[in-house]
Amino acid sequence: MERIENRLGILSALPIGILLVLGFLAPFLVVAAFSIMPQKVFDLAHLPDFSAYGEFFRQGYWKPLAWSLGMALVSTLILFVICWPLAFGMAKVFKSFTFVLTIAVVMSLFVSENIRLFGWVLTLMKGGLIEGHLRYWTGTGFDALLYNVPVIVFGLVYVYFPFMLFPLAQGIAMVPDDARQAAADLGATRWQILWEVELPLAAPGIVVGSLLCFVLAAGAIAESKLLGGQAVIVIGDEIETAFTYGQNWPLGSALAVILILIIGALAVFAVSRVDLDSIMGRGR
């Protein structure tokens, strides 16, 4: 009986399995193969050569990578801190208002990221919504609030907000109320409850939300281009340049592989630390 069920399980997983292999694994393998081709070739019929990886160090590509990972880390941390109270409210306090909030946040996803970022450019630029009004009413203005690192982080936080909020709310919903009450009853302060009970029990949601935000932010280009005006160059930008303007597919591939490996290792590590089944309501 169990064997039949196993076989049925494998069979029904087959279509999506094939799709995953074709859609995710195959492109990755192509990129990986290109990354070990000699520089500036456009086919795979060459002897492997790791010169593209050498470029990573020679041309200082570690710097945009560090910027990407650093800003992704900072924006993930900021997102966690600002989303926690809101997610807590959604999971435990707001009741029907949670639905309104969910719709509102989801609605923002209906508009393309680039368009929304342009909206911020119009808001923050010199003569834009903020500075323009201020100058009109007071006569004194200030420089554009754009083209620096903090505004890029702001953009990342703004764009990836829903990706932190919803998993976090899901995670907090898994913290039983009576566990919090019991901790308080046993003398724990608000902070001790947060540290000893809520954070560990909401860990699956925290990990999912943080991973989503970090991974997306690490590969993000639009924020640094539009808001940052390339005050710093991010790794995604370099990869794009290598593939397009640079006409150097192996270099772009090598940079992509490095990014994928770092993020992949991080994701595997993080996911292995928590029981993700519990967020689906199983396990536990």
Place this chain on the structure above:
Amino acid sequence: MTDIPILRIAGLEKRFDGFAALGGVDLSVPEGEFLTIVGPSGSGKTTLIRLLVGMDEPTDGTIWLRGKRIDRVPANKRPTCMVFQSLALFPHRSVGQNIEFPLKIKGVDPTLRRERAMELLDLLRLRPEYYGKRIQECSGGERQRVALARALAFDPEILFFDEPLSALDYRLKKTLEKELKDLHDRTGKTFIYITHSLEEAMVMSDRIAIMRAGKFEQIATPDEIYARPRSRFVAEFMGEVNLIEVRPGQEGLVARNINMVPDASVRLGITNGKGGTLVVRPESIRILSGGENADAMAEGRLNAEYDLGSRHQYKIDLVDGTRLTAEVLRESRITASLGEPVKIGWDLTRCHLIEEAHDGTH
């Protein structure tokens, strides 16, 4: 036990949107007592315990713990704690970590914490290897003990229980009831226990408080509550009972279809001259044979017979259809078949009169 109450509440009241879940109750609990608060669901007992542990604030009234007002003190600053109905163990912590939790919060040194946890495991008859076990690996009864150990680790002045046994199966429940009683004796702590099950209350408690609609209906020892319930509600709550309306007549006390000795009203101590409700427990009713007599007697027909194991229960219909319940020990069961006439009776020393003035339900 000393005479100074460890807990005293006065005029305690809790209203939710105008609805009084708790309608101004008073209570005094001496140190070391095992007090059980019993009531049907919605009677306000959970509201009361939430106020006592500090999870809710009262609308009105005062709570004193050893003479100190605590009704506005938050739960984490009160020296009391509660064993939850759900137990509320921390699923991400081991048995040992759960027990040590209150000590960790207090900043107790890890080695001392572990020592204390081991003592508590021993006190609750859990083997030392349970220290490292996951909560998920423990059975229902073991979890119960872990929750108790965790509460005791807190070293509370008063330990509250919110129906912690209600989810367990019957046999385990019976075992744990006795263990809890035993634990109470050994620790000497004040236990305040909430349940809807009177059986539980009878086994464990020094005193029982019966709640109904946000008020205490009666607070007394199990014996007294059983033998001298103050109202029909209490009498009926205490299990199967015969309630018989009586009123004074020309020849003493009169009850329909029941013959009573002439001096019944004197012997029952009627004071208001208005009569009331006679409470007769099924085991107080005897099935009379031939010339046997009793203080109160009635004739009827045997309607049903139930085998309750150690006892046999009979339902007897009087002429007007009033149905009385009698219970006898298995060895003294009768041989009458259904529909046969039977004579029953009981002695006035074995019944209790609730006078009308005390009984709001009339």
